[in-house]
Amino acid sequence: MPELPEVEVVRLGLSGLAGARVASVTVFDERSLRRHLGPSEDFVDRLTGSTLLHASRRGKFLWLPLLSEIQENQPAEPAGGPDLLATDAGTPAFRTDTDGGRPREALVVHLGMSGQVLLRERGTDDARTRIRIDLDDPVHGALWLNFVDQRIFGSMAIDELLPAREVAGEWIPRSVSHIARDPLDPHFDDRRFLAALAGKNTAIKRVLLDQNQLSGIGNIYADEALWAARIHYNQPAASLSRARAKLLLAEVRLVLGKALAEGGTSFDTQYVDVNGDSGYFAHSLNVYGRQGEACPRCGRPVVREQFMNRGSHFCPFCQRLRTRALAR
DNA sequence: CCCAGACCCTGTAGGC
């Protein structure tokens, strides 16, 4: 179940693809294009022939900016020079806009529950490959990028790049622009997040999972961070003291950072990096998936309850639901 | 606007 650390590992694996050219695209299952606005032919046409640039990420979404064939064939604008239009045959025309060479759109990837991006030598198939991108890479040669997704909650799409809100020169796909920054992002706004918490009467876990408030956290890391901060998943967000909310945010950062350092969580073959290797964070989990086992802090059994159509794992002793505002 | 819950999707595990 890829969350921020897992997606970041995939992003790092894809960053080496910068400069690779898309030779061809095959869509085996159109359901994997659910987020693409337009038919699959449009997806294939816009991707084929373009060059991939280095991968970016916002929360659990990642994207590879695309340089189109047309842009590549255009000569660079002369520095400081006036717009030169063709005056006779054979003289190249230059674009008038100053950022004519920047990527206009990107290949957006979301792994959903079971998505994998696997880089293989050309000709190496993977079971349940929904989309294949055939690449010519200047360093690695002929590659297949196999988008594998058992449950098809993930997707690929081509989307327009827009300027990011807070940071000049940063671009983000339109379909991702509503996703909040993740808590490890240097531009994450702590004060704004804490203020949002104070204004929400809903359960704290629901807020942690709300990608519009802060991104990158899924069910696993929500449970782990709440356990570390000793907060019950159903505690109303607004009932947390500011100190308690700050502690929770710090624990979120700790658990995400630790998982990132260990290469992401893995329980089975559901999550793998671009080489198909698993992470090792599963050994570090304190409550997730450990119902019935001893709480690592107090020794009492960990409990699993249904919440938001998901399992919530917690220690009923360490994480008690409090009806009055938390003092500390 | 805020909030809660339904829905999508399929390989695997477990019961009988």
Next chain:
DNA sequence: TGCCTACAGGGTCTGG
């Protein structure tokens, strides 16, 4: 052995 059901949950959408 084989059939059946329950289960996993990220993100979007709808309805109150």
